[in-house]
Amino acid sequence: MAEASEPRQAEEQPVREPWAAMDMPTLVHSHHAVVYRYAFRLSGNAADAEDLSQQAFLIAQRKIHQLREPEKARAWLLAVVRSCFLKNLRKSRPLPAQDVDLLVEHVPDRTHIPDQIDRQEVADALDELPDEFRLVLLMFYFEELSYQEIAEQMEVPMGTVMSRLSRAKGHLRQRLAPADSNEPKVPRPHRLKAKAENARGADLRRHMTP
Amino acid sequence: MKKIDQLREQIDACRLDTDDLSLPELVELAVAVRQDREVADELSRSHAFDRKICEALHDAPVPLGLADRLTAALQAEAAPAVALAERSATNECDVAGRRRFGRRNWWVVGGAVALAVLVVAFAAPFVVRSVRDVAQNELSGDVAGWISSVTANKWRPITTMPKEIELDSAVIGKALQWQSIQARDHSGWTGEVTAIDLRPAGQPRAMLFVVRSSARFNVPPTPTAQRRLALSHGFAATAWQRSGGALLVLVVEEDRGQRLEDFLRRPTQA
Numbered sequence: 001m002a003e004a005s006e007p008r009q010a011e012e013q014p015v016r017e018p019w020a021a022m023d024m025p026t027l028v029h030s031h032h033a034v035v036y037r038y039a040f041r042l043s044g045n046a047a048d049a050e051d052l053s054q055q056a057f058l059i060a061q062r063k064i065h066q067l068r069e070p071e072k073a074r075a076w077l078l079a080v081v082r083s084c085f086l087k088n089l090r091k092s093r094p095l096p097a098q099d100v101d102l103l104v105e106h107v108p109d110r111t112h113i114p115d116q117i118d119r120q121e122v123a124d125a126l127d128e129l130p131d132e133f134r135l136v137l138l139m140f141y142f143e144e145l146s147y148q149e150i151a152e153q154m155e156v157p158m159g160t161v162m163s164r165l166s167r168a169k170g171h172l173r174q175r176l177a178p179a180d181s182n183e184p185k186v187p188r189p190h191r192l193k194a195k196a197e198n199a200r201g202a203d204l205r206r207h208m209t210p
Numbered sequence: 211m212k213k214i215d216q217l218r219e220q221i222d223a224c225r226l227d228t229d230d231l232s233l234p235e236l237v238e239l240a241v242a243v244r245q246d247r248e249v250a251d252e253l254s255r256s257h258a259f260d261r262k263i264c265e266a267l268h269d270a271p272v273p274l275g276l277a278d279r280l281t282a283a284l285q286a287e288a289a290p291a292v293a294l295a296e297r298s299a300t301n302e303c304d305v306a307g308r309r310r311f312g313r314r315n316w317w318v319v320g321g322a323v324a325l326a327v328l329v330v331a332f333a334a335p336f337v338v339r340s341v342r343d344v345a346q347n348e349l350s351g352d353v354a355g356w357i358s359s360v361t362a363n364k365w366r367p368i369t370t371m372p373k374e375i376e377l378d379s380a381v382i383g384k385a386l387q388w389q390s391i392q393a394r395d396h397s398g399w400t401g402e403v404t405a406i407d408l409r410p411a412g413q414p415r416a417m418l419f420v421v422r423s424s425a426r427f428n429v430p431p432t433p434t435a436q437r438r439l440a441l442s443h444g445f446a447a448t449a450w451q452r453s454g455g456a457l458l459v460l461v462v463e464e465d466r467g468q469r470l471e472d473f474l475r476r477p478t479q480a
Contacts, residue, residue, distance in 0.1 A: 023358040024284050032277045037270045050273060057280050058287055065444070110214075111255040113262065122266040141264050146230060147223040158235060166222040172263060 024061050031077050032057075038078050038142045042085045042135070044127055052088070056081040078143045079153070082135070089131060112177050125175035129168055136161055137168040214252050217242055221249075226257035279316050286319055344399055344427045346449075350439040353447055353459055356391050356419055360405050364389045368406075375404050375420050378450075378458050380433050380475050383408035383416060391419070399425035401457075408473065414466035416473055421457035433460065435470035446470050 035056055040049035059080050060067075067076050126134055139150045147165060151158040214221070220239035224230045231240040242249040344352075365387040377385055391403040401423025408416040429449040430437060439447040444465025451457045462468035 023354070025281055026358055028277050028280045028284070032280055033272045034268075036272050036276060037268055040270045041267055046273065050276065050279075053276070054280060054283050057284055061284050061287075110252060111259045113255055113258045117262050117266045119266050119269055122263065126267075138267070140225070141260070141267050144225065146225060146228070146233065147235070148233065162219045162223045162235070166219040169222045169259075170218075173259065 024057070024064065027060060027064070027073055027077070028057060031074055034074060034142075035077050035081055038081050038138065039085070041126060041138050041142065042081070044123075052081060052084055055084045055088075059084065075143060082139065082143070082153075086135075111173055114176055117176060121176060122172070125172050128175075129171060133164050133168040133171070136164045137172075140165055213242065213246060213249060217249060221253050221256050224253060224256070226260050279320070282316070282319050282323060344425050346428055346439060349427060349429070349449060349459075350441060350447075353419065353439055353449075353461065354441055356403055356405065356459075357417075357441075357445065357461060359391050360417070361389065362411075365407065371404070371406070375406075375422075376456075377406065377418065377420075378433070378452070378455075380450075381408075381418055381458075381460065382473050382475055383418075385418075386410060399423055401425060409468075414463040414468045416460070416462045416468050419457075419459040419461065421459065423457065427451050427457050429457065433458070433474050435474055438470070448474075 032053065036049055036053045039052035039056070040046060043049050043052055056077060060077055063080075067073060126137070129137065136150055136154070139145050139153070140147075145153065147158055147161045150165075151161045154161065217239050220236045224236055224239060230236055231243065239249070239253070243253055244250075366389060368385045368387055371385070371388040375388070385406045385408065387407045389405050391405055401421050404420045404422075406418045406420065408418060427449065429451050431450060431452055433448055433450045435446075435448060437448060439449055439459070441447050441461070444463060445461055446464035446469075447459055447461040448470055449457060449459040460470060460473055462470055462473065464470075
């Protein structure tokens with residue numbers, strides 16, 4: 001990721017009138033960063049993230065009349081990003097009919113709170129997750145949805161969502177456990193049973209890269 | 211520790227800074243947090259971990275110029291995208307996927323836009339010297355831009371509005387506040403645009419735009435709710451220009467119940 005970056009929306013921006021906040025240039029200006037970041041975490045690379053962002057805004061442009069409350073624009077756009085991601089994913093290969101078995105061994109009993117989180121380590125840990133687990137995790141962290149809302153959106157039982165979320169978080173805890181933790185860091189190739197089957201994102205990247 | 215293991219899924223499902231503990235599936239956790247210090251501490255650690263992960267996930271560099279490229283793509287794709295949407299309303303992502311530009315096309319579009327801007331900037335002084343006739347569709351585009359330029363924190367008391375800006379006697383409604391619109395994207399004409407708010411904040415909006423310009427606008431000399439500008443997103447607007455006077459554009463939030471008719475006197479009333 002050697003690309004130049006924009007500041008994280010630190011600049012003071014004019015307060016838009018509610019009725020004026022739903023035009024596309026304003027939506028793009030206000031939300032392109034979070035849309036891109038969500039797309040980046042979903043797809044796993046910058047090129048696909050930009051394509052996914054563009055797809056999402058094109059859909060948003062057609063459906064902007066559905067957005068009645070400007071304060072919900074962020075959540076609405078993130079849902080569009082997720083929808084596009086899933087459609088691309090399904091097109092590239094069918095989702096498995098049954099739950100992928102994510103082996104999370106040696107997860108620390110107590111949650112360790114690292115002073116500094118290595119961004120690359122987080123990205124790697126995310127990359128190792130099967131799609132179903134990563135998606136639930138990102139819906140939780142990015143869209144800030146509850147397990148109930150995730151279950152409704154994904155049309156899966158709440159218990160499944162809670163299980164996937166917990167296992168995905170367990171994987172992160174395991175990967176980000178400090179080196180001096182009593183819990184051994186398991187070599188990566190043995191962490192995820194589903195990893196080899198999943199080859200996460202590879203098909204998607206091939207599909208989306210022009 | 212065993213208790214924590216048993217409650218792990220509930221702990222992980224409980225979002226920070228929410229009242230998730232009141233959710234039915236987390237009732238066991240809610241009880242345990244009240245009764246067991248160890249569980250409460252683990253939930254607290256889990257939330258601290260969530261905060262750190264959330265920060266890390268949101269910390270991804272955004273490519274420079276992304277917003278500009280997205281905006282250019284939206285403008286370039288607007289017409290074909292609408293046509294495609296009408297053809298296949300249920301297949302949006304697929305259509306968008308086929309129609310989306312590649313990154314190489316971004317540069318082509320960007321270059322074309324930049325070239326067009328240069329040409330317009332160079333030629334504009336020669337063109338604008340003559341009086342510009344502005345068609346209704348051009349004006350509609352301009353009005354859409356003004357609407358999006360209205361800024362909530364720039365309203366000023368109506369008592370401070372320059373006296374040369376006048377409401378038309380055909381308009382019903384009390385001017386409450388005003389602001390100048392920074393409208394740089396007029397369709398080839400120059401002028402000053404002032405927005406006058408006719409409804410208190412929080413209510414469906416009604417607004418009068420007063421435009422002082424040397425351009426000639428292809429609009430009627432008196433207002434009529436029947437002759438409307440083509441606006442989207444639930445707005446209704448009508449424009450008129452009295453002889454030698456300013457262009458006036460009345461805009462209301464029609465989808466929230468405002469009607470143009472309610473803000474215009476009938477000809478016999480005016």
